[in-house]
Amino acid sequence: MDYWSKLEAEYRERTPTSESIHDETSDHIPAGVASTSRRFDPYPFYIDHSDGVHLEDVDGNRYLDYDMNNGAGLCGHTHPDIADALHDQIDKGTLYTMPHELLAEAAEELKKRWNALQKVRFTNSGTEATMHAIRMARAYSGRDKVLKIEGAYHGAHDYVLVSGTPPVSKAGHPKRPRKVKDGHGVPDAVLDTVEVAPFNDLEATEEILWEHRDEIGALLVEPVMLNKSVTPPQENYLEGLRKLCDEYGVVLIFDEVKTGVKVAPGGAAELYGVEPDMVTMAKSIGGETSVGAFGGTHEIMDQISDDYAWHYGTYNGNPFVLRALVTALRDVLTEDAYDHVNRLGNRLKAGYEDVMADAGIKGQVTHVNSQGIIQFTDANITDYREFVANVDDDFHTLFWFGMVNQGIIPHPYGARQQWTISVQHTEEHIDETIEAFRNIAPRLAEAQNS
Known part of the structure; x- marks a missing residue:
């Protein structure tokens, strides 16, 4: 079984209720989602509730969230x-x-x-x-x-x-x-x-x-x-x-x-x-x-x-x-809050880069304070044409589902997106994320070099 087939099978096993709801919702709403960008194969997972830096889906899976509502969540979910x-x-x-x-x-x-x-x-x-x-x-x-x-x-x-x-x-x-x-x-x-x-x-x-x-x-x-x-x-x-x-x-x-x-x-x-x-x-x-x-x-x-x-x-x-x-x-969003998210942004960038170096994964992390993304390429991306020429969407999908299957939403779906670190994230959350990436890094390296 190739790596994508393994990831998809694991995803389907984790999210059967989401699949059922998606089938039903698609009868009433085009693609079963409220915004076209939320659609992806085989189907999106459906959320039951959110709190702090987590989302929980209808199957009871809990996710550490860096999607943060397409970047709308610098304050985190349900900030008190x-x-x-x-x-x-x-x-x-x-x-x-x-x-x-x-x-x-x-x-x-x-x-x-x-x-x-x-x-x-x-x-x-x-x-x-x-x-x-x-x-x-x-x-x-x-x-x-x-x-x-x-x-x-x-x-x-x-x-x-x-x-x-x-x-x-x-x-x-x-x-x-x-x-x-x-x-x-x-x-x-x-x-x-x-x-x-x-x-x-x-x-x-x-x-x-x-x-x-x-x-x-x-x-x-x-x-x-x-x-x-x-x-x-x-x-x-x-x-x-x-x-x-x-x-x-x-x-x-x-x-x-x-x-x-x-x-x-x-x-x-x-x-x-x-x-x-x-x-x-x-x-x-x-x-x-x-x-x-x-x-x-x-x-x-x-x-x-x-x-x-x-x-x-x-x-x-x-x-x-x-x-x-x-x-x-x-x-x-106080001065201390910005110091906090910027420090965590640097920590996440460094952690991702260390794992890539150890595993032999080609790539770089581009980030601006609370916003960032792994680009699985050595190319210097400065405009749209360079992005299209050098970023492999299919490979990025392997990374995204590999993280999601471990309970981490690394950013909104797709290589053109970026993470948002909220004021409610902690150093422990960053370390949990890097450990999840370390778990899938050998398979990613194998897929990238095959």
Whole structure:
């Protein structure tokens, strides 16, 4: 029996109730999951409950979790401070639609962390945050086109579902990527409103900005690209984007949905010392509740109140999620908390690398503080094309299921994901994870070298 067959058989033996529920759920919900990224073969395991740094599935299997809700869980699951705040808020009401004091409190907590935020509006997700930020940037600049990065994910609205995962055979020249729709249902006309540039390539970006200098009004970038494992910006890249946007009159939007409050208290803008014109946020700002936000300068954001740039939403800024946000940012994600998760990030990186060296596994660990991933390649991954050329998804699947079968979720499913270390993880959890990796390392080395 080959290694994958062994892993699959063990997985099926551990999760028979999940398989049954998946079959039933698929009759009612496409693929049996609520978001396409949660689908994987042979079937996903279904969760019964969570607590601290663990998930427990419907078969009673308990997992040490580094998925942390696709990175939304820097506070960990059911953090007691946040749980207490939410129980209290339930008694006061979860949805008003009328304004309330938590709006200003929550906005102030975000503004403390990002200098670029002079005014803020709330949304219900990262997708909504980037959608509205693009609209504000277009309104402010008076130009309709957005420049995005090849291989980057910015949510599920049409204008960003372009060249997120394009087949290289259709993607054109690496310095002038061809625009490719991410799946069916995105209108062809959307491609006329988007241009695509390679990550970490200022020269190519400037050529595109020059060619479309009267059309591009916004540049949307993940300052650390977290849709292709962990791909940090090269030296002076973000500074270079800032200068180019100033030169060409383009609104620079940092998509900090995944990096925000995780790679540093003020996200990548703080970590790299570059100030954008706008920031989009979601995931870990909300202490595991469904909240997003976007903000920027007075001039950009006041278009909502003074002009004709629309931002609506019944659930926007509801007191339930803003109570969680304020509690998370004010009481949980403290300076000591960041010292803790960053120290554990270094410990996990070192442990993984030691095991790989001992077992003869080719690879490296790329990480930025609480975020990281093993890349089973020696190649230096700096953009989408290098990721596709050098990262073996099938091999990474062996690693992921090997860990899951031992009760460790090393990160969300797939080689393009990354781990999140929460404030509730401990050194003992890190050591447990490294021991599990050590158990499967000989089989991984054998598979990699076969």
